[in-house]
Amino acid sequence: MTGGLSSLEPKGRLAIIAGNGSLPVHLAEAARAAGEDPFIIPLRNESDQRFEGFETASANIADIAGFDRLFREKRIDRVVLSGGVTRRPDWRDIRPNWKALRKLPLLVRTLVSGGDDALLQVAIGIIEAQGCRVIGAHEIAPGLLARTGPLGAHSPSDEDRRDIEKASEAARRLGELDIGQGAVSVGGRIVALEGVEGTDRMLERVAALRAEGRISARRKGVLVKLCKPQQDMRADLPAVGPSTVANAVKAGLAGVAIEAGRALVLEEEKMIAAADAAGIFVCGIDPGLPNGGLPDGGLS
């Protein structure tokens, strides 16, 4: 399928290791559209989607030997890590193989006390020790990356821009601490920070606090999701989709801002239709540009 030198040696197959959420399904479809025949490895106790029409074999996240066997059987040469992993395996459950033995002490140490980012680095190292290259979702489906500027009909107001700025600063600091990627600012005040619970649950919290009058009813506010500054693009990119918009609406927010070029947009058409209908904005921001790369004085 590829020309030039690489056609001399047959290209191996792409594997998608699938955690929870709908990202893996969208990625599988995008990979197929790009001419791949992806082999899906849903993680047990994490993956919550059906991959109809795709070849799959589920695996336990700690079963390194099992992954290696699958990689060899299916002639996998590239692996994408996709979706969330909410349950860290216990180090006692790890089934290593000889290729992973050298990395085992580091894996156990990181599993027990490392941040998400550190753990992903170790996981990538172990997969690559099996002879596969770990690539990013955006290398398979670059169209999923958020563009700069408003994605739908609505744009942030001046007040929303102040909230974007405030929440971006908080999200950036969270990321520096390898804690989370999301923050909500309402009326220039940070009201919620994302920890292990994830974006949807943080937004449910904002909705509850709003209902109790602990967050202003007259100020809407904004959710911002950024990449961690040190983030490896090969895993755990922040993502938004229809459920993010639905929860932002329930939380009474004016909109959602995500990092352009480093965050994924899932089911964009469906998400934008929902955002347009609810009158909220979704926009890509570039933290490196003045004004986040947003056009001046956007209309809302």
Place this chain on the structure above:
Amino acid sequence: MTGGLSSLEPKGRLAIIAGNGSLPVHLAEAARAAGEDPFIIPLRNESDQRFEGFETASANIADIAGFDRLFREKRIDRVVLSGGVTRRPDWRDIRPNWKALRKLPLLVRTLVSGGDDALLQVAIGIIEAQGCRVIGAHEIAPGLLARTGPLGAHSPSDEDRRDIEKASEAARRLGELDIGQGAVSVGGRIVALEGVEGTDRMLERVAALRAEGRISARRKGVLVKLCKPQQDMRADLPAVGPSTVANAVKAGLAGVAIEAGRALVLEEEKMIAAADAAGIFVCGIDPGLPNGGLPDGGLS
């Protein structure tokens, strides 16, 4: 009641402006024990305690003119702000008097978009413009301030100390952003940060995440509450009490660490009895000292 020069001019009365939670009641009792006759002003829609045996008159938080009238009627010369304020008043509800007029634009601006810390500074300025001095709870009841070291029978283990260090760093950064005072670390990993929801609700979240397996069942973890670095000791000191311990136990934590000398301990005897019975530690830490001021290798 006081000797020396101050007895020449009669000393005015102490007022306690009471937000939610039990701190104001404990403070009222501590003030009486110190020879004061405190006048209690429970905030409407915030105060949730009964002040039996004390003279009280409730007030709306935005009714500056009403506070001024009470201060004059009761000859108040010192005011303590005590307890939580979960609902910010809307600026349209403010009833100013002429003494507060000059500060009104700043008040409105801060109310709308300032952090808690900035808002407290404005509130203190407005009260002092009425001719009262705002003092800290610890000036009335210094015995409520946390001491350095374990307060009960249990001490943090080496693993707990690592969690204390990790959560302290996160809490300090949160404080720098004027967002919150608390953080939870489990196995060296920050799992929750306190936003507007408060400590008890953050701990409920940790308990829920633990029950779902999203936080290790084998690592306990620690709650740390620190003062914000720029914090005015006259308001919003972090506090712990029996409910903190009860929620820490439900969240499966090994213990609670608070900033010695800058955090308040409520109902210490009851809290420590509960902590001792549950086998968890409560300790005061001094972030300026090596090892947080904890004795080396404490036994647990």
